[in-house]
Amino acid sequence: MDVVVGRIAKAHGIRGELAVDVRTDSPEQRFAVGSAVTTKLRDGSSRDLTIAAAREHSGRLLVRFEEVLTRDVAETLRGALLIADTSTLPPTEDPDEFYDHELEGLRAELADGTVVGKVLEIVHSPAGELLSIEHDGREVLVPFVKAIVPAVDVAGGRVVLDPPEGLLDA
Structure with a gap:
């Protein structure tokens, strides 16, 4: 099963970094270097991306993907949802905690x-x-x-x- 883990808000800087609104309780796992996500663009198309770096900045996560090297490419991803596979999540140990x-x-x-x-x-x-x-x-x-x-x-x-x-x- 797939789950939305973030939404790309905008491009940040000139090297293809993206500001992401996080929609997961475990961003440190979902946006770990080497993790894979799939983008779902407004036009319905999708693209697989690999996390190259992630850091917190002003209430958002700034993420760099291996496949996005310029601001021009980053701008094409504005508004895209970031989708991850739920099968890679560890089970929760707290009975009052849910994904x-x-x-x-x-x-x-x-x-x-x-x-x-x-x-x-x-x-x-x-x-x-x-x-x-x-x-x-x-x-x-x-x-x-x-x-x-x-x-x-x-x-x-x-x-x-x-x-x-x-x-x-x-």
Whole structure:
């Protein structure tokens, strides 16, 4: 299975370095020198790239790829998603820790079993993680905290919600 680990924001400098918005909890593994990622461009095309270097800079990761040597080439990758294979991830040891791809697609239900929707994605915000849930044809953002999401059952294909009044209302 493939998972989005970042999005290329823009070119940085003149030597092909790229500013990347990270979308993984393990950037040190995903963006390690020698790691492979696949870009998914806006036009639907893709390209395999190898990490040559990565460093933090102003809340983003600056990444250099072996195959991108100039700013002109880097500019063509603006907005591309960076995709990695989930089979290379080590299993999590903490029972309350999950990879994004494990949660995406799970059924969202209340404690009484009432289905309220499906987890679309995990949104990583400065204030913490949010579950983006499709509910009644619209997207609802639910804080991914124990008080509101008391149970996650990956094997059972569900997350249990205990939302405060009004959270799921239109």
